[in-house]
Amino acid sequence: MHTRYAAIWFPYLIADRMARRRPELYGKPFVLAAPEQGRMKVTAVSAAARAEGIAPGRVVADCRAILPELRVFDDRPEQAGKLLYALAEWGLRYTPVAAVDPPDGLLLDISGCPHLWGGEQLYLEALTGELEGYGYHVRAAIADTMATAWAVSRYGQQRATIVPPDEQAAALHPLPPAALRLEPATRERLEKLGFYRIGRFIHLPRPALRRRFGEALLRRMDLALGHTPGVIRPIEPAAPHTERLPCLESIRTATGIEIALQRLLEALHRRLEREGKGLRSGIFKGHRVDGQIRQIAVATTRPSRNVAHLFKLFALQISRLEPDLGFELFTLEAPVVEALPPGQETLWEMSSHRDSAIAELLDRIAGKIGPQAIRRYLPDEHYWPERSYKVAASLQEQPAAAWPDHRRPLHLLPRPERIRVAAPIPDYPPMLFVYKGKIHKVSKADGPERIEQEWWIETGQQRDYYIVEDETGGRYWLFRSGHYDQQKPEWFLHGFFA
């Protein structure tokens, strides 16, 4: 069977993606630029900018002179690689062997695939059509060798070209020497001697070419013509962590489900241990005889592959699975896994047995009540009381700043509650206040402590806080919202002191 390759070229890869993200840029001239030697240099251009004669490598100031309405965006260099990899993963639906071809292309080994689409013509149309549908400018070619497909896709006359089998030489004839991906020096020498087309030198005696242009040119020609095979390095997408357990007879009892779960966890454990990974979230699915799927999910606070612990987490929810007529297939998926160095389970026992016991307790609570119920707080550098703390992400996270040493109430109301007050003079604490229909006579007070709104986050009135104590000893945190101006200020109760 003939090996066939497809090369896909995205002439405006980064710009097209930008336009995809921000539809208002579609069809507009814009460039992406990055600083280089103290100047902003263009790294990628859109099709409309290219039509105006703006090319990558030029200085942004020059381009602005050509086209004053040109829009310039910052370029992130790592973005192209990621995008290309994602496109290669997308390409896996057309062939099992897809490779990235930096900086802006893809290479697909399509041997034995096009007949599924009804021939190479339809195959290529489907491929390019779909990419164009996403908004990318695409040029593509199919040939017997990777180098020829690459050359034709970049320098061919048409948008999509199919080079018939064994006709690489004919396809290469009209192309310029640059299509062979030569070193700039070799290319220059060829052009100096008048070789503007590959066809002009491809039939020359090999010793003469080697003497004048070096071994690299011959190697490139051999690759293009198929005399030496090229190497493709396909991407390897990560296989999902999934285990399956089909059952001979339908399972209806809780014991049966537990046995299935145990087996699946052990199988997953072997795989996770081999890869040095731990599970962060897991889904246990039961496929019922009547075609329905019932599932339970768990999440852990830190990566774990401890079968007993994970079993306990799932076991809390097994009663939620409705077997009805019985399950005939069980699957266990681990959508989120994280690195967990091997041997950690044994280390736990010695070093931080206490922490792991707490982590497992929290997992159980998260499984029963919900992960959003568990909170650990760290200081956040804001004076506004509601923003003075934040939620910690993990059990290990330590505070980045010291806790403030202001006097604060032990109980803070989720939202301040309006009270009616009798205040003697402006900027004085109230003499009495009415909260929930009860009159509190203020006997002692501290304050005011003015806390301003953080205008860069939220606008609004500032608050003047008072700590007051009533005659029975209850201690409260009151505040007045806003100034004593024309309108009467409002008073609120915000917390209770111990």
Added chain:
Amino acid sequence: MAMPIENRHIACPDTDAKAHIFQKLQKEILALQGLHKPGESLRVNAGLGAVEAAFPDGVFPTGAMHEFISQGPEEAAATEGFMAGLLGGLMQQGGFCLWVGSPLFPPALTRFGIAPEKILFVTTTRPKEILWAVEEGLRCAGLTAVVGRLQELSFTAARRLQLAVEQSRVTGFIHRCRPRSENTIACVARWRIKPLPARTEDALPGVGHPRWTVQLLRARNGKPGAWQLEWAEGRFHVLPPAATAPEVRIRKIG
């Protein structure tokens, strides 16, 4: 009980020896009742003084369940302030505390000698879930203390908690806010904390340090009592009874 037999037939009428035997027997009885003398590391070193003397052996019982009853938000805040003071003493050696029910305002805890990031809050309002989380926490020996805030607690549920505590030696505080009935539950102590008007030095204006009336309503093998406590400079101060004399009301505002 592994009591040496010769102790029963001891002939010596020496009162010292007798007292010694009594003490020993007392301790063995306490151990049988599920009360263990806490190790040095788990002492509440927070100046409880006369309050501690009300308990057997003169030690605040850790690794046991304490019950607090409060009515109204002011009392609830005072109760949890007192609890925070106790927790601050317990958590000096490090370790985490599980706080189940409605959470506190974390920045306030530093005043009570607690690093707020050492408290794990489990926020839920359903009594069943609170009870379940408290029990799970009390079974986890890695925690220093567990606090549960709920309204009602049946004797059976409390007994389950007490059994969990006896296994794990975790200290448990149950805070019952506005309970419909103050039924007996299986705890070593029942407390009631009420806020007391604070007093500043030399009658200066302003709100002073937090003060409470601490009532020990029930204590297993101990003597119930009532004290006035102040929390200042990171420890409790038991106030002399004279300090409770009615205050002359002067408006000290501004």
